[in-house]
Amino acid sequence: MQSPCNKVCVMDADNxxxxxxxxxxxxxxxxxxxxxxxxxxxxxxxAIYDDYxxxxxxxxxxxxxDLNQLAVFARQFKDVHEFLSQLALIxxxxxxxxxxxxxxxxxxxxxxxxxxxxxxxxxxxAIWLTDGMFPSSRSLDTRDAxxxxxxxxxxxxxxxxxxxxxxxxxxRLSGGYGDVFQRPSRFLQEIPNNLVEDxxxxxx
Numbered sequence: 001m002q003s004p005c006n007k008v009c010v011m012d013a014d015n016x017x018x019x020x021x022x023x024x025x026x027x028x029x030x031x032x033x034x035x036x037x038x039x040x041x042x043x044x045x046x047a048i049y050d051d052y053x054x055x056x057x058x059x060x061x062x063x064x065x066d067l068n069q070l071a072v073f074a075r076q077f078k079d080v081h082e083f084l085s086q087l088a089l090i091x092x093x094x095x096x097x098x099x100x101x102x103x104x105x106x107x108x109x110x111x112x113x114x115x116x117x118x119x120x121x122x123x124x125x126a127i128w129l130t131d132g133m134f135p136s137s138r139s140l141d142t143r144d145a146x147x148x149x150x151x152x153x154x155x156x157x158x159x160x161x162x163x164x165x166x167x168x169x170x171x172r173l174s175g176g177y178g179d180v181f182q183r184p185s186r187f188l189q190e191i192p193n194n195l196v197e198d199x200x201x202x203x204x
Contacts, residue, residue: 024048037074037083041067072148076138113156124160129168129185153187166196 024047028040035043045067053060077083109121128134135149157164166188171179 034080037077037080038071040080041071041074045071069148069151072144075142076136076145113152116159117155119159120161121159122161123163123165124156125165125167126156127167129166129188130172130182131185132183134185135187150187153185 024043027047028035028043034040045064049067050064053063057063074083077086111119126134131140134153135146139145139149157166168184168188169182171181
């Protein structure tokens with residue numbers, strides 16, 4: 001299969017992009033050893049994608065901001081394979097448009113926080129709001145990563161137009177450890193009590 005760099009070389013008669021792509025590859029993986037994922041993203045954006053996006057997309061600023069946020073998220077990972085594996089887990093939901101809003105038929109739209117950015121729904125359920133899940137355990141290591149998770153939490157709770165449900169399990173099954181008690185997300189504690197109605201849901 002032809003690589004993106006090869007495609008650029010074929011399309012560009014002056015070979016400017018071809019040379020830029022080759023230099024960028026050397027920069028992100030000197031001597032064949034990949035840099036940290038966040039550094040690789042920044043290098044590719046600044047060397048190749050930024051100029052392309054400015055010319056071809058009217059929403060350039062939004063795209064650039066999304067890539068900046070991706071680079072911040074990538075700081076949690078030192079290995080590119082680990083980063084790509086985690087990225088696959090959080091982006092494997094189809095990014096199709098929400099169900100037709102004018103239809104009378106009710107439907108549930110499952111989405112990641114990233115995919116819901118810019119959208120609005122009548123009712124939103126934010127799930128797995130425990131420390132270690134949201135914010136993720138990896139984000140607890142650095143202040144920047146934690147702030148990025150807090151920003152994502154704000155995005156999640158502002159997707160609701162009328163009703164917002166913030167949920168977390170009191171226990172969950174952990175491989176090798178059995179049932180483990182869960183601590184509510186620290187982000188929940190930052191919401192004023194007068195804005196929240198506390199429900200205890202138990203299985204019958």
